[in-house]
Amino acid sequence: xxxxxxxxxxxxxxxxGPVEVDPRVLRAMSIPIIGQFDPAFTAIMDEVMSxxxxxxxxxxxxxxxxxxxxxxxxxxxxxxxxxxxxxxxIPIFGRFGHLLAEICRRHGAExxxxxxxxxxxxxxxxxxxxxxxISPKIVAIxxxxxxxxxxxxxxxxxxxxxxxxxxxxVDAVATIGGVDVRVDEWMIDALIGGTQKCLSxxxxxxxxxxxxxxxxxxxxxxxxxxxxxxxxxxxxxRSGTVIGSNYFDLSMLQDYWSPRRLNHHTEATSMxxxxxxxxxxxxxxxxxxxxxxxxxxxxxLVAGIEAMGLSLFGRKEQKxxxxxxxxxxxxxxxxxxxxxxxxxxxxxxxxxxxxxxxKIWRIGTMGxxxxxxxxxxxxxxxEATLVWHGFAPNRGEALQAALNCYQENPMxxxxxx
Amino acid sequence: xxxxxxxxxxxxxxxxGPVEVDPRVLRAMSIPIIGQFDPAFTAIMDEVMSxxxxxxxxxxxxxxxxxxxxxxxxxxxxxxxxxxxxxxxIPIFGRFGHLLAEICRRHGAExxxxxxxxxxxxxxxxxxxxxxxISPKIVAIxxxxxxxxxxxxxxxxxxxxxxxxxxxxVDAVATIGGVDVRVDEWMIDALIGGTQKCLSxxxxxxxxxxxxxxxxxxxxxxxxxxxxxxxxxxxxxRSGTVIGSNYFDLSMLQDYWSPRRLNHHTEATSMxxxxxxxxxxxxxxxxxxxxxxxxxxxxxLVAGIEAMGLSLFGRKEQKxxxxxxxxxxxxxxxxxxxxxxxxxxxxxxxxxxxxxxxKIWRIGTMGxxxxxxxxxxxxxxxEATLVWHGFAPNRGEALQAALNCYQENPMxxxxxx
Numbered sequence: 001x002x003x004x005x006x007x008x009x010x011x012x013x014x015x016x017g018p019v020e021v022d023p024r025v026l027r028a029m030s031i032p033i034i035g036q037f038d039p040a041f042t043a044i045m046d047e048v049m050s051x052x053x054x055x056x057x058x059x060x061x062x063x064x065x066x067x068x069x070x071x072x073x074x075x076x077x078x079x080x081x082x083x084x085x086x087x088x089x090i091p092i093f094g095r096f097g098h099l100l101a102e103i104c105r106r107h108g109a110e111x112x113x114x115x116x117x118x119x120x121x122x123x124x125x126x127x128x129x130x131x132x133x134i135s136p137k138i139v140a141i142x143x144x145x146x147x148x149x150x151x152x153x154x155x156x157x158x159x160x161x162x163x164x165x166x167x168x169x170v171d172a173v174a175t176i177g178g179v180d181v182r183v184d185e186w187m188i189d190a191l192i193g194g195t196q197k198c199l200s201x202x203x204x205x206x207x208x209x210x211x212x213x214x215x216x217x218x219x220x221x222x223x224x225x226x227x228x229x230x231x232x233x234x235x236x237x238r239s240g241t242v243i244g245s246n247y248f249d250l251s252m253l254q255d256y257w258s259p260r261r262l263n264h265h266t267e268a269t270s271m272x273x274x275x276x277x278x279x280x281x282x283x284x285x286x287x288x289x290x291x292x293x294x295x296x297x298x299x300x301l302v303a304g305i306e307a308m309g310l311s312l313f314g315r316k317e318q319k320x321x322x323x324x325x326x327x328x329x330x331x332x333x334x335x336x337x338x339x340x341x342x343x344x345x346x347x348x349x350x351x352x353x354x355x356x357x358x359k360i361w362r363i364g365t366m367g368x369x370x371x372x373x374x375x376x377x378x379x380x381x382x383e384a385t386l387v388w389h390g391f392a393p394n395r396g397e398a399l400q401a402a403l404n405c406y407q408e409n410p411m412x413x414x415x416x417x
Numbered sequence: 418x419x420x421x422x423x424x425x426x427x428x429x430x431x432x433x434g435p436v437e438v439d440p441r442v443l444r445a446m447s448i449p450i451i452g453q454f455d456p457a458f459t460a461i462m463d464e465v466m467s468x469x470x471x472x473x474x475x476x477x478x479x480x481x482x483x484x485x486x487x488x489x490x491x492x493x494x495x496x497x498x499x500x501x502x503x504x505x506x507i508p509i510f511g512r513f514g515h516l517l518a519e520i521c522r523r524h525g526a527e528x529x530x531x532x533x534x535x536x537x538x539x540x541x542x543x544x545x546x547x548x549x550x551i552s553p554k555i556v557a558i559x560x561x562x563x564x565x566x567x568x569x570x571x572x573x574x575x576x577x578x579x580x581x582x583x584x585x586x587v588d589a590v591a592t593i594g595g596v597d598v599r600v601d602e603w604m605i606d607a608l609i610g611g612t613q614k615c616l617s618x619x620x621x622x623x624x625x626x627x628x629x630x631x632x633x634x635x636x637x638x639x640x641x642x643x644x645x646x647x648x649x650x651x652x653x654x655r656s657g658t659v660i661g662s663n664y665f666d667l668s669m670l671q672d673y674w675s676p677r678r679l680n681h682h683t684e685a686t687s688m689x690x691x692x693x694x695x696x697x698x699x700x701x702x703x704x705x706x707x708x709x710x711x712x713x714x715x716x717x718l719v720a721g722i723e724a725m726g727l728s729l730f731g732r733k734e735q736k737x738x739x740x741x742x743x744x745x746x747x748x749x750x751x752x753x754x755x756x757x758x759x760x761x762x763x764x765x766x767x768x769x770x771x772x773x774x775x776k777i778w779r780i781g782t783m784g785x786x787x788x789x790x791x792x793x794x795x796x797x798x799x800e801a802t803l804v805w806h807g808f809a810p811n812r813g814e815a816l817q818a819a820l821n822c823y824q825e826n827p828m829x830x831x832x833x834x
Contacts, residue, residue, distance in 0.1 A: 003464065003468065003697045003700065006690055008448055008449070008451055008461075009451065009455075009457050017683060018686060021450055023449075027447055029446040029447055030443040030444055032427065032428075032437065032438065032440075033430075033619055034430070035765045036620075038426075038759065040425055044423070044425075067489070067621060068489065068682075069484050069684075069685060070682070070683065072484070072664050095644035098643040101643055103663045107661065107662075196683055202450055202686050202687040202688070203484075203684065203685045203686060204621055225519055226518060226519040227511075227512035227519070243523070244523055245523060245524075245662065246492060246519055246523055263770070265487070266435055266487065266613055268620045268688075269619050270443075270688075271619070271621050271685075274687070277422075348455060353645050353680070
């Protein structure tokens with residue numbers, strides 16, 4: 001059998017990830033690779049660390065990607081911290097809280113969960129009360145839940161965790177690069193970001209950061225890999241247990257990302273090129289400007305959705321700026337609408353999971369996908385598709401509402417996106 | 418701080434990986450991405466599976482990449498098979514055998530090893546005798562050891578493992594796409610390949626394949642992820658223990674790569690594009706032709722090395738065609754030579770690990786790096802650098818020997834590489 005060259009359709013991707021990639025990032029991936037210990041490459045690794053610190057708003061020494069998709073970062077951080085029977089508190093407000101619980105259970109933690117309805121977030125005091133009651137080693141929580149479009153305030157939880165000597169580990173996969181995330185100020189001990197959402201880099205790396213409280217635990221569990229350890233390494237006496245994974249052992253990953261450059265995996269060269277370019281574009285735009293851009297396009301999208309006669313799911317004050325959840329009107333087949341939008345307009349929006357499946361659509365406004373022409377196209381496509389499906393929206397209102405929003409936008413002239 | 422666009426030096430990469438990437442693969446990575454559940458993308462996933470089967474020379478249903486670097490494939494397969502206390506036999510003949518042992522220990526296996534000197538491989542009978550003595554659930558072994566440049570014959574081991582109902586798991590990271598690997602014929606139950614070596618795709622995915630003996634164990638341990646499981650999934654009664662990792666749980670990965678398309682991670686879109694293009698080029702060249710190309714360039718390289726007056730490390734009949742280990746002559750500082758070759762000629766060769774560190778150089782001839790001009794350049798650069806370091810090679814002989822080799826080469830006219 002002969003295979004042809006790769007041919008792909010052009011899509012407008014308005015899901016909560018993966019989202020469209022800036023052409024400059026795509027071009028960076030086509031740069032020829034160099035060796036993993038080439039000084040020119042290790043210099044790029046150092047630059048990526050320094051750019052990540054800026055995006056994480058942190059002075060942490062450790063800020064580097066795990067070579068896997070976003071959830072690999074969650075698993076790497078959690079399994080490097082959890083020893084058999086450690087108590088972990090996980091406040092769950094959507095699918096990705098369940099994922100954190102699942103990862104912790106698989107790695108032998110005693111998992112305690114508190115749950116609120118999908119579409120709500122926690123009052124920080126609820127989490128703090130549970131933390132005081134359970135006295136866990138770790139509180140692990142999602143920042144932006146893409147499954148429900150809600151954002152969890154973290155600052156008070158961070159302060160309380162620090163005061164009670166509990167580690168706060170945050171899944172910020174959906175927020176980093178799109179919404180304000182302040183690792184140091186909020187006293188987050190470890191945080192995991194994603195590439196394929198607001199950073200607009202393809203999926204395949206999970207940038208993480210952690211502080212010296214986390215590192216102290218890593219040092220207690222440190223083991224250098226068999227086959228490359230020295231006599232000195234072998235003589236190292238551990239007070240903790242060896243981490244249950246080789247691939248996700250952060251004590252080894254940080255040796256590789258440190259001047260020691262101790263060989264572990266072979267770094268994913270082209271993905272590092274992409275991440276570096278993606279981070280460069282974030283810093284060039286400016287964090288504040290980028291967060292504002294996300295808010296502004298969200299505003300135009302929401303104005304359009306509501307003008308059409310559709311309702312948002314969830315409370316506005318808990319809304320994640322980068323994901324807009326729309327209630328599927330009664331009598332409309334949500335999957336048929338999604339599939340027609342993709343087929344006829346080349347526009348992709350998302351469904352949801354678990355209790356929300358079939359009840360809401362999720363529209364992402366993330367990174368490079370978060371552009372005026374995309375907002376206007378998704379509104380036009382959604383309206384026309386709903387009309388086709390027999391639903392009666394307020395015809396022609398959505399685009400006027402969005403255009404009005406953009407008209408008032410002081411960023412309008414300045415921002416390329 | 419302002420960061421400039423990414424600027425990288427041009428390198429001739431003659432290490433055992435990562436190696437140079439075909440420009441067509443690099444271009445494929447700059448194709449705009451599409452969503453992970455877009456029918457256009459799931460069709461690409463299916464194509465990749467079918468191409469992998471061809472490269473693995475297997476009819477296995479399951480052939481897909483794990484989203485991580487090569488060792489993530491080893492860990493995924495091993496941790497999906499190992500339950501606490503399971504016996505695993507690992508014949509070690511270099512660094513990557515130690516890695517297999519380390520991974521198995523971290524996942525709770527009772528590890529039994531047999532070792533031979535670095536630079537040797539096992540007589541299959543030794544492995545078979547140990548297997549009969551220990552009666553392990555699994556024999557895990559490396560096919561091509563890049564740390565020593567040796568290749569382990571597998572066929573007899575495969576037959577014996579099958580006859581004794583023992584699983585054979587093979588790390589073929591360094592051989593797949595460069596050297597003959599016959600998964601079905603050799604009765605290999607699971608095999609892990611690498612992208613950044615003979616497939617000449619950047620690091621970041623680990624293509625694996627496994628048969629129904631492996632799948633039967635996965636089915637016993639199967640657990641659908643919390644947050645997306647149905648009532649039916651919850652009612653599933655397991656006869657095995659849940660796999661100790663979410664990210665590496667092959668029972669979930671295969672659900673994602675199957676028509677069920679049950680969401681797990683977000684597939685690394687651009688890396689999948691690269692893998693598809695890399696596999697397409699392998700199949701376009703033809704497996705037999707590709708293996709012959711690797712052998713022919715190895716022959717020219719070895720002729721040049723020996724004509725220069727240098728000696729190979731290891732026995733020729735056990736030599737891995739894609740890695741040539743050269744003894745560092747007495748009195749020569751191996752690292753200084755490597756660094757001068759990189760700095761002055763832009764040519765990268767590798768050192769080795771453990772007992773061989775400082776004793777040998779390793780020159781890779783893999784995939785797209787395995788080209789005539791690269792062979793000639795590495796010989797020229799090595800000779801000139803050795804002269805500069807005061808070693809007296811037979812001046813001018815290496816290139817003549819290699820050119821003679823190419824002159825006799827019947828492939829010379831046909832092969833682009």
